[in-house]
Amino acid sequence: MKIADLDIPGNVLLAPMANVTNLPFRLMCRRYGASITYSEMISADAVIYENQKTLVRGKSCEDERPLGIQIFGNSPEVMTKAALRIEEMYRPEIIDINFGCPARLLTKDGCGSALLRTPELIYEIVSSLSEELSTPVTAKIRILEDMEKTLEIAHLIESAGAAALTVHGRTRQQQYAGKANHDHVRRIKQELGIPVIANGDIFDELSAERVLEYTECDGIMIGRAAMGNPFLFKRISHYLETGEILEYRECDQRIADLSEYFRLLEEFDLMHTVHIKAQAQWFTRGMRNGRHIRRSIAASESIEEILWNLDEMCKHAD
Structure with missing residues (x-):
């Protein structure tokens, strides 16, 4: 898979997860076959105020490269300033913008999936970062119940300069309950020219294959199923390459x-x-x-x- 000028070895990605995707865990997932890993999401405001607990989340090493760092916020100016600082400090291969987290901690401040209610602000944020950074900018969203409105946001993100888009097939209201709707993801992939990555309900070899085949996406992103289970990437990578289930104890x-x-x-x-x-x-x-x-x-x-x-x-x- 290729994002901007970055050649990524494979198409199975580790999702950014708060209190989960620290450096040791990311490194293990990479060794087991994750094509690229993402940091825990980082608050743009916390970067500006140089919060040390936040800054350690970007700690990396050469063995885990390529690395994506995900940020969240609701101000184009603050997020751009924070992203420039992250770019200088950590030199990530990708900077991802969180428009999908449904957690109350973020949405109450108008961040994460709350931004899906203001497509014009999403456009401003992506556009600002894309213009100012030399690092490829990507975004992650959740779907809306209305497919056309979801498509509108996806097109805005692409036109604003994003190099790729990850789509979680659940709405903000669903949180992590119910089933992911990959019909929206499939339609987005059909209409966008940039790489689209499917996320949601990918928990083993067969679900990985099923989502890839149905959505025809460029890649898949695995989140909660990988928590405490980095070996899942070995299993899925092996199956997608060989068609065989890997035996292990x-x-x-x-x-x-x-x-x-x-x-x-x-x-x-x-x-x-x-x-x-x-x-x-x-x-x-x-x-x-x-x-x-x-x-x-x-x-x-x-x-x-x-x-x-x-x-x-x-x-x-x-």
Whole structure:
């Protein structure tokens, strides 16, 4: 897939997710086959005020490149100023604008998916960033119930200079409930000349193939299904390349991934930025004996104890 002049190796992308897509997690997803990863969304206002907790979200390393950094805000001037600073500090390959997050924390301030009510402001933001940055600018939106209004916004984003568009097939009101409507995504892909990436309800090999084939999009973006499950990119990439389901031992894989994640947090001095037990719960979500696993994690007093208890459960599950 190609976005502007950037050649991306593949078409399976990791979505930006708050409190999830830090550097260690992104790096693991890249190693398992994610074509490009995105930072946690970054507040334009926080960048301007040099909030250190926010700025660490752009921390990167060469091994994870190419990197996209996603920003949110509601002022073309502030967002442009913040994006210029991000461009200078982190040199990302892509700067993405969030027009899709339905979280109350953003929408109450007129950011994220709240901006879908003001297409003219979306145009101003994309246009301003596209004109001022040397980095390709992309955007991510959610659909509206009205397909024609969704198409209008997609066309505005393209005409404002965006190099690509990601479309989540749910409305703001749906949050993450119900099914994603990829009819809108398919229609947007048919009408736009820039790359379009489908997002929503992609959780395994077959759903990845189904969404790609139905929408005919240039790529797919995986979000919540990848939380604590970076190996999902290996599975999907393998299937799309070979048509075969990759065989693996889930319990062993999950523990190995959790151990590596903790190691990378230490390596990049980011252990203090995460809630260890919550992260462990994500990495073990969906495993057999889930209730016992959750209890074990909650009772553990160290990373070593978490991993030892999980390993013991794995052995008894054989």
